[in-house]
Amino acid sequence: MLNREISQDLIPLLDIRILGSLFKINRGKLVMSHYLKQLKNQSSRKIILLGLSQAGKTSIRDVVFGGKAPEDTQNYAATLNYERQIEQVADEAVTVMDLGGQEVFLKRFLSSMSSFIFSNVAVLVFICDISTPDKFPQSLKAFTEGVTRLQEMSEVQPAIYTLLHKTDLMPDLTQRAERMELLMELFQDAASNMNITFLQTSIYDNSIHEAFKRVTAEASEAIPEVEQLETEEDLASIQRRLRLRPVQQLLHALMFMNRLDEVLLISLEDPEFRIHASDAESGEIQQIITLLDKTNDLKLISGAKSDIKRLDSTMIYRTRVDPNYLLILFSNDSKSMLETRKLFEVEETVSLLRSQLETMLKSPA
Numbered sequence: 001m002l003n004r005e006i007s008q009d010l011i012p013l014l015d016i017r018i019l020g021s022l023f024k025i026n027r028g029k030l031v032m033s034h035y036l037k038q039l040k041n042q043s044s045r046k047i048i049l050l051g052l053s054q055a056g057k058t059s060i061r062d063v064v065f066g067g068k069a070p071e072d073t074q075n076y077a078a079t080l081n082y083e084r085q086i087e088q089v090a091d092e093a094v095t096v097m098d099l100g101g102q103e104v105f106l107k108r109f110l111s112s113m114s115s116f117i118f119s120n121v122a123v124l125v126f127i128c129d130i131s132t133p134d135k136f137p138q139s140l141k142a143f144t145e146g147v148t149r150l151q152e153m154s155e156v157q158p159a160i161y162t163l164l165h166k167t168d169l170m171p172d173l174t175q176r177a178e179r180m181e182l183l184m185e186l187f188q189d190a191a192s193n194m195n196i197t198f199l200q201t202s203i204y205d206n207s208i209h210e211a212f213k214r215v216t217a218e219a220s221e222a223i224p225e226v227e228q229l230e231t232e233e234d235l236a237s238i239q240r241r242l243r244l245r246p247v248q249q250l251l252h253a254l255m256f257m258n259r260l261d262e263v264l265l266i267s268l269e270d271p272e273f274r275i276h277a278s279d280a281e282s283g284e285i286q287q288i289i290t291l292l293d294k295t296n297d298l299k300l301i302s303g304a305k306s307d308i309k310r311l312d313s314t315m316i317y318r319t320r321v322d323p324n325y326l327l328i329l330f331s332n333d334s335k336s337m338l339e340t341r342k343l344f345e346v347e348e349t350v351s352l353l354r355s356q357l358e359t360m361l362k363s364p365a
Helices: 016-022 034-041 057-064 103-109 133-153 173-190 207-220 232-257 282-294 343-362
Strands: 023-026 029-032 045-051 082-089 092-099 121-129 159-165 196-201 262-267 274-276 306-311 314-321 325-331
Touching: 045 057, 045 133, 045 207, 057 082, 057 092, 057 207, 082 207, 092 103, 092 207, 121 133, 121 173, 121 207, 133 159, 133 173, 159 173, 159 207, 173 196, 173 232, 196 207, 196 232, 232 262, 232 274, 232 343, 262 282, 274 282, 306 343, 314 343, 325 343
Parallel strands: 045 092, 045 121, 121 159, 159 196
Antiparallel strands: 023 029, 082 092, 262 274, 262 325, 306 314, 314 325
16 A cells, blocks of 8 residues: 655644554554545535534434434533534535534534534534523524635535534523524624525424425535536526525515415516525425415506505515515414404515515515
């Protein structure tokens, strides 16, 4: 086996306690073991799990990727340093990194190890325990510093997910909603130039698996090389999909914060243009559009900027988004804002989002 001398910039990235398994002495020189060569050459994209100690990162990893029962993760000790594993996602190798959340490790990850941790990241998943409000300031600080390092180390902006986690410990839905709204505002303000997808999760229901369906889809998404594209239209569609991803994330935030079942944005000029907030299949969305078309709800009444109505058991709010789009909110939840607020109150909630949408939709393709 041909040995090489170790690059000096690699040594600081390694914990001194594991040097023995990674290096060996050969003719008086420190050289890489076969294992370290494989590790160094590993170029798979990464999913990073970041958050404070006891936020639930390792339990999430073992439930989602290891198939463990949630009950079997209750007595986990805090993760020391970091743990990594390779997962096959859509026939692609993806590295999942579970980062220890104790202060000593967070400082190391965000300073001397930042180039190792935050390079080649496909998705950053930040986990925030919503049942511990006393830790919210520390959590926000770790998130802000992590996102900053991510921006510094990434040529292309990775997807960012914030899991508002341990909802099972918050049975009071009103208090839960208030905390989630506070956290979403704090985290989005801390990274105002980045698109963040917020999801409420628990390992004791299906929400964590649904969340990681989205995360792994982001991590494994492959954009074809230019020479593989058959037509210019293929490239244009890819560019449009990437440009409109922030729009979909904005719609999802609106749905998530206001207990809505769906948020749909359609073009009044292009019948093929539609963006929806949920994970519903295209066939389901088409059924909704067909129903709205039959009831003449795919356009506002003359002169109206927005309206709200009931269609069978579903409340529907519609508003125009310039230059020529229609934003439609749906809910069957008796506690959603469509059921509990008046039209002008709903309009106030949607107004800021509408202006953001208009700016996004006017940007060049």
